[in-house]
Amino acid sequence: MLNFSKINVLIIYILFIFIAVFSFLNLQNDNNQLVNKKINLGLDLQGGSYLLLEINSDSLVKEKIQSKVIPIKKLLKENEINYKNFKINDDNLLLSIDNLEKFDLLFNSRKDNIVNPYIDNYRSYELYYTKINNNQIKISFSKFGLLTINNSALKQSIEIVRRRIDDVGTKEPTILQRGEKRILVELPGLKDPERIKALLGKTAQLNFRLVSDNNEFGTDELISENGEKLNISKRIIMSGENLIDAQPSIQNQNNEPTVSFTLDRLGAQKFGRATTDNVGKRLAIVLDGEIVSAPNINEPITSGNGMISGNFTFQEATDLALLLRSGALPTPLIVVEERTVGPDLGEDSIKSGITSLIVGFILVILFMLYKYKIFGLIANTALIANLLMLTGILTILEATLTLPGIAGIILTVGMAVDANVLIFERIREELKTEKSIIHAFDSGYARAKITVLDANITTLIAAIILFAFGSGPVKGFAITLGIGIITTLFTAYFLARHLTSLVVLNTKNKEINI
């Protein structure tokens, strides 16, 4: 075990130097980088905000099932199937029909089925029905129909979240899908996420509706910005979809912040027609079910440009413009998890993390020197090499270092010497029975090998499981702990062994104290 061929020694040191060199990349100046690789600091160290958002597609399902009512009724009428007791529930429709066989044939037909399309990807229809009794049936979305609604809502939400966050202008945000219902947002460096949370918390469904007592489409009683109760027609003249731009502006007359908007061609047409037909009436601008303002229509607006006023502060006008520009979210987003760390706490954490690392490191080094003298020096050299390789690999992987991650490194320092301790203790034992010192070292290394492997694999298993199930900062701990074990094995079995062989072979058979 002490004989190294020259080529082996070369490979060991080249590999070590190659990996260790990467750890120095972290010392580079940000503006002048040779190789663009670096260990990233986790949000808990650099400060920032982590948000986990969840979509709730219940309201969307309700909306979608309602949109099926007219097509279904039409289908029944066209095919002369009589129905009665049509009832709309939250996520299903109930009705009684007289010709179930005919209905089944139409409902589950793959060709040109507008009512109940066949989703090829999932090999399933969008809807399904169950028989409740003789002629009453319940129609609801199939599992895959729901999945389609959910997935498209999630995709759309991610897109809009991205637009809103980009618009605010935070640096290097991370926006990712997490599971089937969630969006992960990481905002490094952000001290106060409240504005972003407020922006993401609004669906921003904008509607233009007339103030009217006319009951043709039904009305909603809403409270205006001035506290009046107004009856607002349910008919939507135009919605936010037709907006192509929105900007905050200051109205010259009274310095009031407003939002000016530009409509697309279709929107301009709709808006022009409605304002022409309803001069003198009031138009309510409704955002997420609340009236922003309800001005009088003084003259037809056909240019496709308009302005929304509503006692805004400039910040509110800016945010409203941003929301309108980015488009409406398909469903409300709920913040289900939030972790925000201020930059000063992050700095404190780095300081205390590094301090405890240095102190722990020095304590271990002194202890090893005291315990094993010259071989302690070897173990310590291996330990330093170990740390260099560990940070080198973290750099190559561009891993994220968290506070628990630093704890993992410190723990690696404490546990890494174990491999060398096992070997040295074994050699001590061998020296008692073995006359040749070289033989004793040789068999010491050989016998300890299995134990060292067994012992480290157990910790590696724990680290892997932690990596798989841990979240956020804890994952950082698993990464440093796991990589630390691998670098420990390398440094103990190759580097330290080679250094030991140099010492042992050069002292020949003189007394060796271990």
Added chain:
Amino acid sequence: MTNYNFSSKFKHANIFSVILFLISIILIAFKGLNYGIDFKGGTLIELRSNNTEASSIRDVLKNMNLGDVNVKKFGKEGDFLIKVEQKGDNNKLIPEIKKNLSDSLNTDVNFRRVENVGPKVSAELLQSGIIAISLSLAAMLFYIWVRFEWQFSIGSIIALFHDVIITLGIFSLLALEINLSIIAAVLTIVGYSMNDTVVIYDRIRENLGKFHKLDIKDIANLSINETLARTIITSVTTLLALFSIFILGGEILRGFSFAMILGVLVGTYSSIFVASPILKYFKVSYKTIEKEEEKIVP
């Protein structure tokens, strides 16, 4: 090499362990664990504000009807940790609390950390924590079963349960908070304790092959003594690193490093006084490992 008579103390040590284990189970079952917001849901706010007292913060929050509110000093003078038990998702809560505190305390308030975990997420985190610990125990059991005989497997897993339960029992006794980093600590303890046990088991297996005439009790004793220097040195270096985190690593890592320190102590103890005696109870002898011997590379 030392020559302590460990095996003569096995019986007493085991009675001691069983008592500790049972007390821990009773504590966990009846006193319960002090789950942090990671597992219970709620809001945590760490703030720094000079010229203020925990009681005035408490007064401000009391007027907000937030349910269970806990305010305590956290590390340095002027640092406070607020925990608010909160029902349901309420995204407006945090800005409200921040505003009320900033307005009412009449001094600069620096919100250093804000965490909020909804009830659904906390339930999931708890579940994945439990799965992770169970899975790691199962993986260890499997690994030892592959590498050793089943008696060793059972012995090591009992030692692991012993360590995990007693560590959690002490956490329950001291009402220390269980959060995500404690789960990480428990998993690391599992790894460390296993590591310690494996080293002794390896030696027991080797000695069983060498000394056919010795009783398992004496083999265990011999093996523990032979590896004792290593056991102590590794525990010392690991504890040096851990104490360094515990004392200098800041408030956030304190719970984690404390759990690890407990775990290393209990784990070291259990490798000697729990894992080894169990082999005796299973009447392990050189015959047990005969088949296994062939697999061992010299």
